[in-house]
Amino acid sequence: MSKHLLRDLPELVSAHIISPETAERIRTFYAQRQESTPNRLLVVFGILGALLTGLGIILIIAHNWYNMGKVGRLIIAFLPMLAGQIVCGYTLFKNNVNPIWKESSATFLFFSIGASISIVSQVYNIDGKLGEFLFWWMILSLPVIYVMPSSMVSLLYLVGITWYACSIGYLEYPQDNPVLYWPLLLAVIPHYTSLSGSHENFFNFHSWLISISLVICLGTLSSGNGELMTVAYMGMFCVLLLLGQMEPFSKKRLITNAFLVVGSVGIISILLYLSFRDFWYGLGGVDINFRTEANELSGAIISTLLAAYMIYRKWRLSSWRDINPKSWAFVAVILLFVVGFSAPFVSVVAVNLLLFSYSVTTIVSGSRAGSFGILNYGLLILTALITCRFFDTDLSFIIRGLLFVGVGAGFFLLNYYMIKRKSQAS
Secondary structure (H helix, E strand, C coil), rough: CHHHHHHHHHHHHHHCCCCCCHHHHHHHHHHHHHHHHHCCHHHHHHHHHHHHHHHHHCCCCCCCCHHHHHHHHHHHHHHHHHHHHHHHHHHHHHCCCCEEEEEEEEHHHHHHCCCCCCCCHHHHCCCHHHHHHHHHHHHHHHHHHHHCCCCCHHHHHHHHHHHHHHHHHHHHCCCCCCCCHHHHHHHHHHHHHHCCCCCCHHHHHHHHHHHHHHHHHHHHHHCCCHHHHHHHHHHHHHHHHHHCCCCCCHHHCHHHHHHHHHHHHHHHHHHHHHHCCCHHCCCCCCCCCCCHHHHHHHHHHHHHHHHHHHHHHHHCCCHHHHHHHHHHHHHHHHHHHHCCCHHHHHHHHHHHHHHHHHHHHHHHHHHHHHCCHHHHHHHHHEEEHHHHHHHCCCCHHHHHHHHHHHHHHHHHHHHHHHHHHHHHHC
């Protein structure tokens, strides 16, 4: 945007829109901002350089591993980590303002820690599982995030704790449960909040990784029955959606508002899953044991309470009308479960009507806001609903075909209407 503005300055001056003095002040402002803003490409190449250097050291060690004694192997184990600490110390005391040095040295130290743990374990034949290795790696790497501070290490840390939770909660199920994932996730939140405003790209990447990590790892609470996990996931998606409507996320572009996107898509996905008849007609035969399914129950209660609190907070900050209708989906799901045990047909109809209403309100909202993305998202919800009914209804192929033709025509006509309205407005 700044390059286009600077290029248009002579034309703006000649058209007497701005004065030559104003144009010069604009040039000076952007020149000063360019000097104070780090070259993002250099930061990326610095991080990649640290990654490749670490991988190269590992390959060299692997090639000569069996020619080394125990002492040599231990020296090799701690040498990269020591080098990483020296470089990080130099960065802190000499180049503290340089983000390229910060991110590169911290990334190198992060991988050095993991390499040192694995080499020492191999030298002394220490048995262990992948989840344990990842846990200690992330614990030892956590201080690097705040001492340096490093956003790249923070992103790698989020990937690591997600991997740890999956390894413990899914691959080793039902022997263990990654309960420590949650405090590990909370430990990175202070750094994440500090990125707001000044480190826009890193902040957006963190938002996406945190959202995806929560979606992946919440399922580790499950011990078999998915009914309570449905409530837990719906509550979490509503929390994410409500969070995405608050500052500083509400002012962001849709693609950078991870919480809004993940929350909305998650709510619709859960409702589409609940729209099938088999789920509700099989609900009566499910035996929910609250003692053995305490984790699912805890997740459902906590996520529901958080969603209720977020709605209350949103209402206090604005009004009921500003709350996205999808934010109430967690209440609807709880009511549907209450009814579904005794009257499954009512829940089936209610879910489908709810999805249809969400698609219509989204289409209307997109049309009013002049947003092609929101408009087509509403049409996609309607298309997904019709596609789901394609598989569990006895409608004839002619009616099914007409429904898809109608949705396709809707896509074309509504987008044409939006384009025409925008062209007339301009």
